[in-house]
Amino acid sequence: MDTKSTSSSGTAALKTPSSLGTNAVRDVSGAFNALLADTFALYMKTKNFHWHVSGPHFRDYHLLLDEQASQIFATTDTIAERVRKLGGSTLRSIGHVARLQSIKDNDAEFVTPLDMLAELREDNAQLVARMRETHGVCDVHSDVAGASLLENWIGEAEGRIWFLFEASRRGNSGE
Numbered sequence: 193m194d195t196k197s198t199s200s201s202g203t204a205a206l207k208t209p210s211s212l213g214t215n216a217v218r219d220v221s222g223a224f225n226a227l228l229a230d231t232f233a234l235y236m237k238t239k240n241f242h243w244h245v246s247g248p249h250f251r252d253y254h255l256l257l258d259e260q261a262s263q264i265f266a267t268t269d270t271i272a273e274r275v276r277k278l279g280g281s282t283l284r285s286i287g288h289v290a291r292l293q294s295i296k297d298n299d300a301e302f303v304t305p306l307d308m309l310a311e312l313r314e315d316n317a318q319l320v321a322r323m324r325e326t327h328g329v330c331d332v333h334s335d336v337a338g339a340s341l342l343e344n345w346i347g348e349a350e351g352r353i354w355f356l357f358e359a360s361r362r363g364n365s366g367e
Protein backbone atom coordinates (compact mmCIF):
# COMPACT_ATOMS: atom_id res chain seq x y z
CA MET A 193 0.00 0.00 0.00
CA ASP A 194 1.08 3.57 -0.71
CA THR A 195 2.81 4.86 2.39
CA LYS A 196 1.87 8.45 1.49
CA SER A 197 -1.80 7.66 2.15
CA THR A 198 -4.05 10.66 2.44
CA SER A 199 -6.95 10.58 4.86
CA SER A 200 -9.33 9.72 2.04
CA SER A 201 -7.27 6.72 0.96
CA GLY A 202 -7.03 5.82 4.66
CA THR A 203 -10.80 5.73 4.75
CA ALA A 204 -10.84 3.62 1.60
CA ALA A 205 -8.47 1.17 3.30
CA LEU A 206 -11.13 0.54 5.95
CA LYS A 207 -13.81 -0.32 3.39
CA THR A 208 -14.46 -4.03 3.91
CA PRO A 209 -15.95 -5.66 0.78
CA SER A 210 -19.67 -6.11 1.37
CA SER A 211 -22.55 -7.38 -0.74
CA LEU A 212 -24.79 -4.73 0.80
CA GLY A 213 -25.03 -1.45 -1.13
CA THR A 214 -23.54 1.87 -0.08
CA ASN A 215 -26.82 3.14 1.35
CA ALA A 216 -27.32 -0.06 3.31
CA VAL A 217 -23.82 0.14 4.80
CA ARG A 218 -24.40 3.78 5.78
CA ASP A 219 -27.85 3.21 7.31
CA VAL A 220 -27.15 -0.07 9.09
CA SER A 221 -23.77 1.16 10.38
CA GLY A 222 -25.35 4.36 11.66
CA ALA A 223 -28.08 2.46 13.48
CA PHE A 224 -25.63 -0.05 14.98
CA ASN A 225 -23.22 2.69 16.10
CA ALA A 226 -26.05 4.53 17.89
CA LEU A 227 -27.02 1.23 19.50
CA LEU A 228 -23.38 0.64 20.51
CA ALA A 229 -23.23 4.06 22.21
CA ASP A 230 -26.40 3.29 24.18
CA THR A 231 -25.08 -0.15 25.06
CA PHE A 232 -21.89 1.34 26.53
CA ALA A 233 -23.95 3.99 28.38
CA LEU A 234 -26.19 1.31 29.88
CA TYR A 235 -23.20 -0.88 30.72
CA MET A 236 -21.54 1.99 32.59
CA LYS A 237 -24.73 2.89 34.47
CA THR A 238 -25.34 -0.73 35.45
CA LYS A 239 -21.77 -0.92 36.80
CA ASN A 240 -22.22 2.45 38.53
CA PHE A 241 -25.25 1.08 40.37
CA HIS A 242 -23.48 -2.25 41.03
CA TRP A 243 -20.72 -0.28 42.76
CA HIS A 244 -22.90 2.22 44.64
CA VAL A 245 -25.99 0.22 45.66
CA SER A 246 -26.50 -0.09 49.43
CA GLY A 247 -29.03 -1.38 51.95
CA PRO A 248 -30.49 -4.65 53.22
CA HIS A 249 -30.62 -6.27 49.74
CA PHE A 250 -27.09 -5.22 48.87
CA ARG A 251 -25.81 -8.67 47.99
CA ASP A 252 -28.76 -9.57 45.74
CA TYR A 253 -28.77 -6.27 43.88
CA HIS A 254 -24.98 -6.05 43.69
CA LEU A 255 -24.77 -9.50 42.11
CA LEU A 256 -27.80 -9.03 39.83
CA LEU A 257 -26.40 -5.82 38.40
CA ASP A 258 -22.99 -7.41 37.82
CA GLU A 259 -24.61 -10.24 35.87
CA GLN A 260 -26.55 -7.75 33.80
CA ALA A 261 -23.49 -5.58 33.16
CA SER A 262 -21.55 -8.61 31.92
CA GLN A 263 -24.38 -9.58 29.56
CA ILE A 264 -24.59 -6.03 28.20
CA PHE A 265 -20.81 -5.70 27.78
CA ALA A 266 -20.64 -9.03 25.93
CA THR A 267 -22.67 -7.56 23.05
CA THR A 268 -20.45 -4.54 22.45
CA ASP A 269 -17.68 -6.26 20.50
CA THR A 270 -20.17 -8.05 18.25
CA ILE A 271 -22.03 -4.80 17.50
CA ALA A 272 -18.80 -2.98 16.59
CA GLU A 273 -17.53 -5.87 14.47
CA ARG A 274 -20.89 -6.12 12.68
CA VAL A 275 -20.31 -2.55 11.51
CA ARG A 276 -16.74 -3.35 10.42
CA LYS A 277 -17.90 -6.49 8.59
CA LEU A 278 -20.19 -4.30 6.53
CA GLY A 279 -17.34 -1.88 5.80
CA GLY A 280 -18.48 0.93 8.07
CA SER A 281 -16.38 2.53 10.80
CA THR A 282 -17.39 2.31 14.44
CA LEU A 283 -16.82 4.06 17.75
CA ARG A 284 -13.33 5.22 18.72
CA SER A 285 -13.59 6.76 22.19
CA ILE A 286 -15.64 7.46 25.30
CA GLY A 287 -16.19 10.92 23.81
CA HIS A 288 -17.65 9.31 20.70
CA VAL A 289 -20.02 7.30 22.93
CA ALA A 290 -21.07 10.51 24.71
CA ARG A 291 -21.87 12.22 21.40
CA LEU A 292 -24.12 9.38 20.21
CA GLN A 293 -25.76 8.02 23.38
CA SER A 294 -29.46 8.65 24.04
CA ILE A 295 -29.55 6.77 27.36
CA LYS A 296 -28.79 9.39 30.02
CA ASP A 297 -25.97 9.14 32.56
CA ASN A 298 -26.79 9.28 36.27
CA ASP A 299 -24.04 11.02 38.21
CA ALA A 300 -26.13 11.52 41.36
CA GLU A 301 -24.29 11.21 44.67
CA PHE A 302 -26.93 8.83 46.08
CA VAL A 303 -29.71 6.84 44.40
CA THR A 304 -32.03 4.55 46.38
CA PRO A 305 -31.90 0.88 45.38
CA LEU A 306 -35.49 0.91 44.12
CA ASP A 307 -34.83 4.02 42.03
CA MET A 308 -31.78 2.26 40.56
CA LEU A 309 -33.84 -0.77 39.55
CA ALA A 310 -36.62 1.39 38.10
CA GLU A 311 -34.20 3.55 36.11
CA LEU A 312 -32.39 0.54 34.67
CA ARG A 313 -35.74 -1.01 33.74
CA GLU A 314 -36.64 2.12 31.77
CA ASP A 315 -33.20 2.28 30.17
CA ASN A 316 -33.37 -1.37 29.12
CA ALA A 317 -36.83 -0.71 27.67
CA GLN A 318 -35.35 2.21 25.73
CA LEU A 319 -32.59 -0.08 24.49
CA VAL A 320 -35.19 -2.62 23.35
CA ALA A 321 -37.00 0.15 21.44
CA ARG A 322 -33.73 1.17 19.76
CA MET A 323 -32.95 -2.45 18.87
CA ARG A 324 -36.41 -2.83 17.30
CA GLU A 325 -35.78 0.33 15.23
CA THR A 326 -32.38 -1.03 14.20
CA HIS A 327 -34.04 -4.32 13.24
CA GLY A 328 -36.34 -2.29 10.97
CA VAL A 329 -33.30 -0.72 9.27
CA CYS A 330 -31.80 -4.21 8.77
CA ASP A 331 -35.10 -5.44 7.29
CA VAL A 332 -35.22 -2.58 4.78
CA HIS A 333 -31.75 -3.54 3.51
CA SER A 334 -32.16 -7.33 3.83
CA ASP A 335 -29.39 -7.51 6.45
CA VAL A 336 -30.66 -10.79 7.89
CA ALA A 337 -27.50 -11.49 9.90
CA GLY A 338 -27.78 -8.12 11.68
CA ALA A 339 -31.48 -8.72 12.31
CA SER A 340 -30.75 -12.16 13.75
CA LEU A 341 -28.22 -10.74 16.25
CA LEU A 342 -30.75 -8.13 17.34
CA GLU A 343 -33.45 -10.74 17.93
CA ASN A 344 -31.26 -12.49 20.49
CA TRP A 345 -30.26 -9.24 22.19
CA ILE A 346 -33.89 -8.09 22.43
CA GLY A 347 -34.68 -11.34 24.22
CA GLU A 348 -31.76 -10.80 26.62
CA ALA A 349 -32.86 -7.22 27.38
CA GLU A 350 -36.41 -8.43 28.04
CA GLY A 351 -34.93 -10.91 30.52
CA ARG A 352 -33.08 -8.09 32.29
CA ILE A 353 -36.30 -6.05 32.47
CA TRP A 354 -38.10 -9.04 34.00
CA PHE A 355 -35.46 -9.50 36.71
CA LEU A 356 -35.35 -5.77 37.50
CA PHE A 357 -39.14 -5.73 37.77
CA GLU A 358 -39.35 -8.75 40.07
CA ALA A 359 -36.44 -7.58 42.24
CA SER A 360 -38.14 -4.23 42.82
CA ARG A 361 -41.50 -5.90 43.65
CA ARG A 362 -39.82 -7.60 46.60
CA GLY A 363 -38.63 -4.19 47.79
CA ASN A 364 -42.17 -2.86 47.47
CA SER A 365 -43.55 -5.52 49.83
CA GLY A 366 -42.02 -3.55 52.70
CA GLU A 367 -40.01 -6.42 54.11
Ligand SMILES: [Fe+2]
Nearest residue numbers: 242243254258
Ligand atom coordinates in the same frame (compact mmCIF):
# COMPACT_ATOMS: atom_id res chain seq x y z
FE1 LIG B 1 -17.83 -5.99 40.78
